[in-house]
Amino acid sequence: MTTPPEAVDRHETTERLLTWATLPFFVGGFLGPVGTLSVISIYPELRESFGVSTGAVNWSLSGYFLPMAALMLVSGTIGERFGRRRVTRAAFVLYAVASLGCVLAPNFGLFLAARVLQGVGNAFVTPLLIAGLAEVIRPARLGTAVGIYSGFQAVGGAAAPFISGLAAVIDWRLAFVVIGLVALVLATRPPAGEPRPAASAPPIRPLMTVRMSSLWVAALSAAAGPIGIGVLVGVYLRDGLDVSSSTTGTILLVSGFSAMALSPTWGRLIDRWGTRRAAIGSASVVTVLTVPLGLIDSPWLLAPVWVAVAALVGFVPVNLQHLAAIAVPDNRGGALSSVLAFRFFGHAVGPLIWVPLLADHPVVAFGGAGALGLVTLGAFAVATRSDGSRPRAGTSATAAA
Known part of the structure; x- marks a missing residue:
């Protein structure tokens, strides 16, 4: 047989x-x-x-x-x-x-x-x-x-x-x-x-494309917004909802493990769905789910909701890193590092914008941060506009499972 x-x-x-x-x-x-x-x-x-x-x-x-x-x-x-x-x-x-x-x-x-x-x-x-x-x-x-x-x-x-x-x-x-x-x-x-010496060395110029610029915008807006919103959750639990530091840390730890558990699944979905559908779908979902988090004023409701949402938020960085890895085959490292640079700048800028609003306007803080996902969505659409929604050749549903 x-x-x-x-x-x-x-x-x-x-x-x-x-x-x-x-x-x-x-x-x-x-x-x-x-x-x-x-x-x-x-x-x-x-x-x-x-x-x-x-x-x-x-x-x-x-x-x-x-x-x-x-x-x-x-x-x-x-x-x-x-x-x-x-x-x-x-x-x-x-x-x-x-x-x-x-x-x-x-x-x-x-x-x-x-x-x-x-x-x-x-x-x-x-x-x-x-x-x-x-x-x-x-x-x-x-x-x-x-x-x-x-x-x-x-x-x-x-x-x-x-x-x-x-x-x-x-x-x-x-x-x-x-x-x-x-x-x-x-x-x-x-x-x-x-x-790669002399002429074969990977230059910066191939990174100066519409696709790469779109990925930079996607990384910056996502990090300053929905994928960086865990910082707001932590500050809101501790200072806004009077949750102890140890309990807040435990909640954030569990949410990190939930994101880890689903990350391989997100990768398989990229292989199965194709880059465009996966990227646009991930940005759409996290935007919808993170905008209303500020409406929750009970820590015992926010905790399980955030653990679930954090797992879904993890789909966006998987897409970012995957798209950067395939955007410039002759300079993969350069594409990846530049996208990660914009992501880390976003993580640095986001709290400066949104944390000051948490004390008096948590709905505005979470809503504004989550709404930046719309910018990510648009940037993903531009970055993947030449990609089909179907998986690449050689990928089957069975292989992706």
Whole structure:
């Protein structure tokens, strides 16, 4: 009895996505958010260790985000030019050294400098890992692979405060010891990609297209709006609805795991539906679901609603990363890093716009943030206007399942 082709395809796909060859990509996706958000739950320990104010400690997060976002405008192109393998390895080594700097810093100034260096290293990691993943996964299954990668990112972001908080029971520096060790291990397994010297080097010019500009707008508006709305949920629960910090943290942790759980499903839907239908559908759904969140004035209703909505919101970043990975095949890293740069700028700007409105006008804050999804929707429509709504050739419903 012969094995049906569909069964063989499913087996090969599962095997390819779950081998030791691809695991470092996904672990790298987990490490980035852990390093980024590790300081959130150790503000008191940092204040006490370095004798600084909460405002100063805030820079341990902003000082990481800002250089990372700025450098991401070009980090992917640099990585493609000098070789993904070489640049990713160097980025992980820098990340490990910077983590050691966080452990050994005798004062807050040096700790902040180490955090800046961590941000510089992370600017190269995610775009080059996804670009490398796109080279080893066949196109018909790339959506699923990016979905799994996004799931690891989601659980990393959700687990980061828990990991550093647990380390703080003994010494908060232990969190950075672990982060540094993982980075060193990943430096031994960088993605493939050799340097492209002279004329074959990927230039910036191919990124200056209508499609890429649309993806930049989509990333910025989504991050400042619906996919960044978790920050508003956290502040609203804590300050507007008088929920304790520990309970708020638990709710946000559970919502992160819900996003992680569905990320592979979103990737499979991209493979099954095609890029245009998946992108437009995701932006439409999250806009409708996030706009009315400010109408909920009970924490016990908002908590389960947000856990469910957060899982659906995760469909948008999966689409963003997938579209960036296929937009410029000759410079995947550059396309991915530039889109991520605009996304991180959006995450930085969104709270500055909407959080001040929460105290007196939560409906306006959530409504305005959610309504930015309409901009994302329009940008997705432009970015995918030449794509059909059907899956690419070679994808079957069975293979996508």
